[in-house]
Amino acid sequence: MESEGNSELAEDFGVMETPTLIFFCEGRPLMHLVGFMPEVDLRRAINDMLSRAPIMLNTNLKSILSSILQSFLLFAIFLKGYLLKVVTKLIIVVGFLWVNEFL
Numbered sequence: 001m002e003s004e005g006n007s008e009l010a011e012d013f014g015v016m017e018t019p020t021l022i023f024f025c026e027g028r029p030l031m032h033l034v035g036f037m038p039e040v041d042l043r044r045a046i047n048d049m050l051s052r053a054p055i056m057l058n059t060n061l062k063s064i065l066s067s068i069l070q071s072f073l074l075f076a077i078f079l080k081g082y083l084l085k086v087v088t089k090l091i092i093v094v095g096f097l098w099v100n101e102f103l
Contacts, residue, residue: 023049043070 013022013029021033023046031049033042050066 014032015022017034019034019036023030023033031045033045037045047066
């Protein structure tokens with residue numbers, strides 16, 4: 001989301017700088033990643049989050065989420081100027097998969 005247009009929501013989640021990635025599970029934030037991170041550190045943080053995700057994230061969803069996040073990382077390397085758009089699309093796709101997996 002664009003934090004300037006959603007200042008109240010950004011404030012609710014403590015977003016003070018961009019980029020900020022917040023990973024959610026059951027509506028609760030699991031992890032915040034703030035500021036630019038080299039690819040290797042971002043991959044490590046995401047893999048650590050996935051390995052500690054609650055049991056309710058089944059293996060299939062973990063695999064799908066991991067693939068999407070890995071793809072995001074590859075795109076982010078080349079689309080630095082469009083990072084916000086890529087992150088937004090990632091969130092939409094992950095949200096779609098989440099809803100379809102658990103409804």
